Amino acid sequence: MQCDILVPGHYFCDVIFTGLTEPTAPGTEIYARDLQFVPGGGAINTVVALRRLGVAVGWIGMLGTDFASQFVGAWLRGEGIALELVTALDVPMRRVTAVLSYPADRAFVSYVDPLPDLIPSIAQTVEAANCRHIHFPGLLIDPRLPDLLAQWRARGITISMDCQQRPHKLDDPLVQSTLRQLDLFMPNASEACRLTGQDTLDAAAGALWAFARTLVVKDGANGAWLWSESGRIHVPALDLTPVDTTGAGDVFNAGFLAARLAGHDAETCLRWGNVCGGLATLNVGGAPSAPRFAEVESALSRT
Numbered sequence: 001m002q003c004d005i006l007v008p009g010h011y012f013c014d015v016i017f018t019g020l021t022e023p024t025a026p027g028t029e030i031y032a033r034d035l036q037f038v039p040g041g042g043a044i045n046t047v048v049a050l051r052r053l054g055v056a057v058g059w060i061g062m063l064g065t066d067f068a069s070q071f072v073g074a075w076l077r078g079e080g081i082a083l084e085l086v087t088a089l090d091v092p093m094r095r096v097t098a099v100l101s102y103p104a105d106r107a108f109v110s111y112v113d114p115l116p117d118l119i120p121s122i123a124q125t126v127e128a129a130n131c132r133h134i135h136f137p138g139l140l141i142d143p144r145l146p147d148l149l150a151q152w153r154a155r156g157i158t159i160s161m162d163c164q165q166r167p168h169k170l171d172d173p174l175v176q177s178t179l180r181q182l183d184l185f186m187p188n189a190s191e192a193c194r195l196t197g198q199d200t201l202d203a204a205a206g207a208l209w210a211f212a213r214t215l216v217v218k219d220g221a222n223g224a225w226l227w228s229e230s231g232r233i234h235v236p237a238l239d240l241t242p243v244d245t246t247g248a249g250d251v252f253n254a255g256f257l258a259a260r261l262a263g264h265d266a267e268t269c270l271r272w273g274n275v276c277g278g279l280a281t282l283n284v285g286g287a288p289s290a291p292r293f294a295e296v297e298s299a300l301s302r303t
Contacts, residue, residue: 001058001084001085001125001128001129001130001131002056002129002130002131003056003057003058003129003130003131004055004056004057004131004132004133004261005050005055005056005057005058005131005132005133005134005135005257005261006057006058006059006060006085006125006126006129006131006133006134006135007043007046007047007050007057007058007059007060007134007135007136007137008043008059008060008061008118008121008122008125008134008136009041009042009043009044009059009060009061009118009136009137009138010041010043010061010062010095010112010115010118011039011040011041011043011044011061011062011063011068011069011072011095012039012040012041012044012095012096012097012110013037013038013039013040013068013069013071013072013095013096013097014037014038014039014040014041014096014097014099014246014285015035015036015037015096015097015098015099016035016036016037016038016099016101016244016246016284016285017032017034017035017098017099017100017101018032018033018034018035018036018101018243018244018284019032019033019034020032020033020100020101020102023102023107024100024107032100034284036284036285036288037071038075038284038285038287038288039071039072039075039076039285039287039288040097040099040246040247040285040286040287041095041097041137042137042138042162042164042247042250043059043061043137044059044072044076044286044287045137045247045250045251045254045286045287045290046135046137046250046251046253046254047059047076047081048076048079048081048286048287048288048290049250049251049253049254049255049276049280049286049287049290049291050254050257050258051079051080051081052079052290052291052292052293053254053255053258053276053291053292053293053296054258054293055254055257055258055261057081058082058084058085058125058129058131059076059081059083059085059086060085060086060118060121060122060125061085061086061087061118062086062087062088062089062093062116062118062121063083063086063087063088063089063093064089064091064092064093064094064113065089065090065091065092065093066092066093066094066113068094068095068096069092069093069094069095073086075287085125085129087116087121089116092113093113093116094111094112094113095110095111095112095113096110096111096112097109097110097111098110099246101244101245101246101284103241103242103243104242104245105245106244106245106246119142119144119145119148122148123144123148126148126152126157131157132157132158132261133157133158133159133160133257133261134152134157134158134159134160135159135160135161135162135253135257136159136160136161136162137162137164137250137253138161138162138163138164138166139161139162139163139164139166139168139175139178139187139195140161140178141166141168141172141174141175141178143174145178146174146177146178146180146181149178149181149182150181153181153183158183158184159181159182159183159184160182160183160184160185160186160253160257161178161179161182161184161185161186162186162187162249162250162253163185163186163187163188163191163192163195164191165191166191166195168195169195169196169197170195170196170197170207170208170211171197175195176211179208179211179212180211182212182213183213183214184212184213184214184215184216185208185211185212185214185215185216186216186217186218186253186256187208187217187218188217188218188219188220188249189201189204189217189218189219189220189222192204192205192208192217195208196208201217201219201225205217205225205227208227209227212227213228214226214227214228214266215227215228216256216270216273218249218252218273218277219237220237220245221237222236222237223235223236223237223270223274224237224252224270224273224274225270226266226269226270228266230266233266233267233270234270235267235270235271235274236274237274237278238274238275238278238279238299238303240278240281240282242281242282243281243282243283243284244281244283244284244285244289245281246284246285246286247280247285247286247287247289247290248277248278248280248281248286249277250286251276251277251279251280251286251289251290251291252273252274252276252277252280253273254276254290255272255273255274255275255276255277255296256269256270256272256273256276258272258276259271259272259273271300271303272296272300275291275296275299275300275303276290276291276296278299279291279295279296279299
């Protein structure tokens with residue numbers, strides 16, 4: 001398979017409750033104003049957003065026999081996304097998240113069936129594929145991975161990785177060796193602080209800078225930041241009122257990567273990311289709300 005970007009990772013089916021005005025608590029019941037079932041998870045959000053921006057993208061993943069898997073597979077085919085790199089399992093592989101979506105933040109309850117090992121599928125697919133870039137939607141820490149990343153980079157493939165909610169810490173040597181093999185590390189501000197154990201973004205960025213070639217940090221309403229050998233760049237966020245922020249960081253990643261593959265400079269890449277991530281908050285779910293290229297061009301012309 002020939003494509004610009006490969007995105008490995010497991011799917012989620014998101015059940016999103018929106019229009020919430022107060023937090024839930026044990027012994028209480030609250031009502032949402034709306035409910036939607038949408039495909040989700042970092043891999044799916046990123047793949048769909050890249051596809052809508054006109055990037056040739058492939059998803060390396062797995063789907064089972066359960067309702068959630070079949071729903072997501074059918075939805076992706078409707079988006080014109082080929083599933084030739086997806087392993088079809090003959091068992092259920094339920095991966096479901098209930099999302100309580102508030103205007104400024106979210107709460108999650110998830111269930112996942114035991115996960116098959118995805119790394120052999122990733123290694124086999126990358127070996128056979130012709131791609132320019134590999135994007136990991138979350139921090140993947142595995143002793144087999146640093147050597148694989150080094151092999152891919154030796155072939156001229158660039159590599160990026162988001163963080164997500166992970167238990168790992170920067171003082172783990174395996175985390176350090178993984179970050180050293182990345183061309184881009186793309187956490188949000190709270191993830192960067194949690195990973196490094198620092199209280200401020202500047203301190204967290206300083207700690208990560210020792211290992212990451214280029215550090216891109218999503219900072220919500222504060223915009224986005226980039227640290228590289230050329231220095232620090234900041235681009236403010238769009239001025240808008242979010243409806244649902246689920247998956248917005250993944251869609252930001254897609255915008256940034258699409259601009260980077262098109263040869264744009266770092267500041268323009270951040271602007272693309274902010275526009276894509278911002279527009280994705282105006283409807284429910286990251287994948288269904290990901291903007292198309294014409295929408296991004298229009299928004300960029302107004303910023």
